[in-house]
Amino acid sequence: YAWLLASTKEQYQDWDGYVKKTKPLIIDALIKEDIPFLEVNARAKHYYSLYKKLLKYDMDIAKISDIVALRVIVPTVADCYATLGAMHKFRRPIPGKIKDYIALPKPNGYRSLHTTIFGPDERPVEIQIRTVEMHEEAEHGIAAHWAYGEFKRSNASSYAKKQSSFADKKKVSWIEQLREWQKEFETPDEFLESLKIDFFKNRIFVLTPRGDVFDLPEESTPIDFAYRVHTDIGNTATGAKINGKMVGLDHLLKNGDVIQILTQKNKKPSRDWLTFVKSPDARKKVNAFLKKTREDQKFEKRKGEIVELMLTVRDRIGLIRDISNMLARQKISIKNITSNTQHRAYPALTIQAQFKNKTEVEKTMVKLKEIKGVEEVS
Numbered sequence: 001y002a003w004l005l006a007s008t009k010e011q012y013q014d015w016d017g018y019v020k021k022t023k024p025l026i027i028d029a030l031i032k033e034d035i036p037f038l039e040v041n042a043r044a045k046h047y048y049s050l051y052k053k054l055l056k057y058d059m060d061i062a063k064i065s066d067i068v069a070l071r072v073i074v075p076t077v078a079d080c081y082a083t084l085g086a087m088h089k090f091r092r093p094i095p096g097k098i099k100d101y102i103a104l105p106k107p108n109g110y111r112s113l114h115t116t117i118f119g120p121d122e123r124p125v126e127i128q129i130r131t132v133e134m135h136e137e138a139e140h141g142i143a144a145h146w147a148y149g150e151f152k153r154s155n156a157s158s159y160a161k162k163q164s165s166f167a168d169k170k171k172v173s174w175i176e177q178l179r180e181w182q183k184e185f186e187t188p189d190e191f192l193e194s195l196k197i198d199f200f201k202n203r204i205f206v207l208t209p210r211g212d213v214f215d216l217p218e219e220s221t222p223i224d225f226a227y228r229v230h231t232d233i234g235n236t237a238t239g240a241k242i243n244g245k246m247v248g249l250d251h252l253l254k255n256g257d258v259i260q261i262l263t264q265k266n267k268k269p270s271r272d273w274l275t276f277v278k279s280p281d282a283r284k285k286v287n288a289f290l291k292k293t294r295e296d297q298k299f300e301k302r303k304g305e306i307v308e309l310m311l312t313v314r315d316r317i318g319l320i321r322d323i324s325n326m327l328a329r330q331k332i333s334i335k336n337i338t339s340n341t342q343h344r345a346y347p348a349l350t351i352q353a354q355f356k357n358k359t360e361v362e363k364t365m366v367k368l369k370e371i372k373g374v375e376e377v378s
Helices: 002-032 047-056 077-090 132-140 143-154 158-171 173-182 188-199 222-229 231-235 271-275 280-301 319-329 358-369
Strands: 039-044 068-074 113-118 124-131 203-207 213-217 237-242 245-247 259-263 305-313 333-340 348-355 374-377
Touching (some): 002 039, 002 047, 002 068, 002 077, 002 124, 068 077, 068 132, 077 113, 124 132, 213 222, 222 237, 222 280, 231 237, 231 280, 271 280, 305 358, 319 348, 319 358, 348 358, 358 374
Parallel strands (some): 068 124
Antiparallel strands (some): 039 068, 113 124, 203 213, 305 348, 305 374, 333 348
16 A cells, blocks of 8 residues: 555546646537537546556556546436537547446446547546436435435426336336345355446447347456357357457456357267356356366266155155156166155155256156155255
8 A cells, every 4th residue: 555655646636637738629620510518627547456456457657548538428318428529529539438327237237338549648548427316326326216306306297206216116127136146145245245346347348149138257368258148158158259369268258259169969068168258147057067067977977876866745546657658668677665654644755766967856856746746856
């Protein structure tokens, strides 16, 4: 922290002076294009954000171009895009630095337009463009939804109150997504780690050849993308084409990349993928496949294994016969069947049988559930 303060003091002062010199030129450009604006201000990057960025750039402060950024606040979304056009007319934009978080918001609801232009003296300067509502949300987080909604409700008809309430619910739907998402993780640590990477980290937007848009964490790879599209595509991925060119599966994706995943029927995930996949979802699916493969290999080494299946049943004549016939059709050898009816509304059957692998166990469990009278299988 002390090193950062000492190392960046001059740069902060330099950038602050530069932005003060650029600000009136931006205002003139907006006035010239007849664009209404409410405010043009500067924001300095927080020290911790700057430190994280320096880690990516070999701690070289000269490589950071957005220590201080200009922010333009305008009345409407249409004004945001008009301002973006005016900025690009005013000065040349830097390719690859234009981010549209209005058309494609971040998962946590953040909306804004970002662009980096060559300002005076050909120095790059970042400009953020947003409406008042977007600014409130960005500055104050989720509480801004209720505050903004409350203001609208106090100045609205009863019909508008209903509309406003609905809009607020829609805006905070990502909390519902969080709640559902949490169920997918076995431990709080897994959930928190995935939250850091997948929900609050910077996002990139990539496309399929058909134009479908997917958002992924920064530094994602074709494997992250493949699993985001479908588990089977991830499991059978052999390579990728980015913007028509072949790349490796560990290639880092960029905003706006068009991706085509190449698959092969008998291809399987590699343990090496865990060294470069970025999204928790992809990591989880690769681990799940590898775990299943290990379990299948254990079965194969022992030439099968005795597995105990517990069935909760609704008793009827011929039930045991139907269960035995189904197992015989599957060529599964039954070692033992016992039943327990004591103090139970539904009898319990325990079947010990020999299986070749875990897949065979899973298929058999599905078949057992299809038999009339079988309520539950574990």
